[in-house]
Amino acid sequence: MKKLALAVLAPAVLLAACANSEATPVKKISGVPEGVQGDVKIAVIRNLASDDHTKQFLDGARSEGEALGFQVNTFISEGNDVKFKELVAQAVQQDYDGLIISHGKEDYAYDMIKPAIDKGIKVVTFDTVTKKKDQTLKGITETFQDDHKLAQLSLDEVTKVKDDKPVRVIKLWFGPGFAPLDRRQEIYKTYEADGKIKTLETVGPTNFQDVQGDIATKMNAILAKYPKGSIDAVWGAWDEVAKGAYKSLKDNKRQEIPLISIDVSNQDINLMREKGSNWVSTSAVDPHLIGQTDMRLLAKKLAGEKTPDSFDLDAKLVEQKALKADTTMYNLDTIIKGWSTSEKFNEPWMDQLRKANDGK
Numbered sequence: 001m002k003k004l005a006l007a008v009l010a011p012a013v014l015l016a017a018c019a020n021s022e023a024t025p026v027k028k029i030s031g032v033p034e035g036v037q038g039d040v041k042i043a044v045i046r047n048l049a050s051d052d053h054t055k056q057f058l059d060g061a062r063s064e065g066e067a068l069g070f071q072v073n074t075f076i077s078e079g080n081d082v083k084f085k086e087l088v089a090q091a092v093q094q095d096y097d098g099l100i101i102s103h104g105k106e107d108y109a110y111d112m113i114k115p116a117i118d119k120g121i122k123v124v125t126f127d128t129v130t131k132k133k134d135q136t137l138k139g140i141t142e143t144f145q146d147d148h149k150l151a152q153l154s155l156d157e158v159t160k161v162k163d164d165k166p167v168r169v170i171k172l173w174f175g176p177g178f179a180p181l182d183r184r185q186e187i188y189k190t191y192e193a194d195g196k197i198k199t200l201e202t203v204g205p206t207n208f209q210d211v212q213g214d215i216a217t218k219m220n221a222i223l224a225k226y227p228k229g230s231i232d233a234v235w236g237a238w239d240e241v242a243k244g245a246y247k248s249l250k251d252n253k254r255q256e257i258p259l260i261s262i263d264v265s266n267q268d269i270n271l272m273r274e275k276g277s278n279w280v281s282t283s284a285v286d287p288h289l290i291g292q293t294d295m296r297l298l299a300k301k302l303a304g305e306k307t308p309d310s311f312d313l314d315a316k317l318v319e320q321k322a323l324k325a326d327t328t329m330y331n332l333d334t335i336i337k338g339w340s341t342s343e344k345f346n347e348p349w350m351d352q353l354r355k356a357n358d359g360k
Helices: 011-020 052-067 081-093 109-118 147-159 179-193 211-225 239-251 266-273 287-302 348-357
Strands: 041-046 071-076 098-102 122-126 141-145 167-172 197-203 233-236 259-262 279-284 310-313 316-319
Touching: 041 052, 041 081, 041 287, 052 071, 052 266, 052 287, 052 348, 081 098, 081 109, 098 109, 098 287, 109 122, 122 287, 141 147, 141 179, 141 287, 147 167, 147 179, 147 197, 147 233, 147 259, 147 279, 147 316, 167 211, 167 239, 179 197, 197 211, 211 239, 233 239, 239 259, 239 266, 239 279, 266 279, 287 310
Parallel strands: 041 071, 041 098, 098 122, 122 141, 141 310, 167 197, 167 233, 233 259, 259 279
Antiparallel strands: 279 316
């Protein structure tokens, strides 16, 4: 079984590498499903920028797939929908056995993925709604972070910043059409309706090549409109927008305003630990674990085993006060129970494959 470990490279290079690779005959392993043995090729395609979160998601998928003996190629489209759809279309034309599709948008995901299903390619998606009106794609597993829980955990922290209500909030969000943020918005609206929060401004990126810089610039203009004491909190529905807000709050010496967000990365942790940091908490799911879980689900599909139509990964709260000097994404489990490990969708035959491929 030939394994090929690849970094995120140009799509044409990756597709060519996959198409030109030669299978090496291997001895079959007793007790392991036929569909996951031999020259198994997987493409992981993500429609976000190459930030820390993306890198860890890809690493989770790649390391799990390679441990099972699969050849795993990774692709990113930097949030460019046209490029993303092209990457998926190209992957469908190659001899991939399975696809993991991350962050496809609802208005095109069904049409983009249908050719893969029609061709018999196994598909697992992350943060992607594949339904089109009354049409659904059979055999796909859609995975998500538990976005409702993520929003609830973070918004509960927002409501704690002062006793009297509503809490006056600058909201960092964009949509609709971006599945995870739409789900988080559903919970946000309930907090507004219940009088717990009041939205002063909503800010979202328009430059997805520099989300942090774009948000920082827009926040600078907003902060100039609101004197001290008129903003109670900034809430970020995504950590990339939160990082831009953090820079603006720091540059404008407005760190009296607490920042609360969703999602986490090593960069976020470092900013939360800075002296005088106002980034007090974030709710998140381990991105490495997401990639790992998606790969396990895909392996089960290749093995011909039953998988759920959808699955939500459990959310956790990461608090600034709990962080230590040596805390990173790789040891958050020392302060957050159940952060980085899960036996979900792991099977005994996967352990057999890992053992057989150890050291290859």
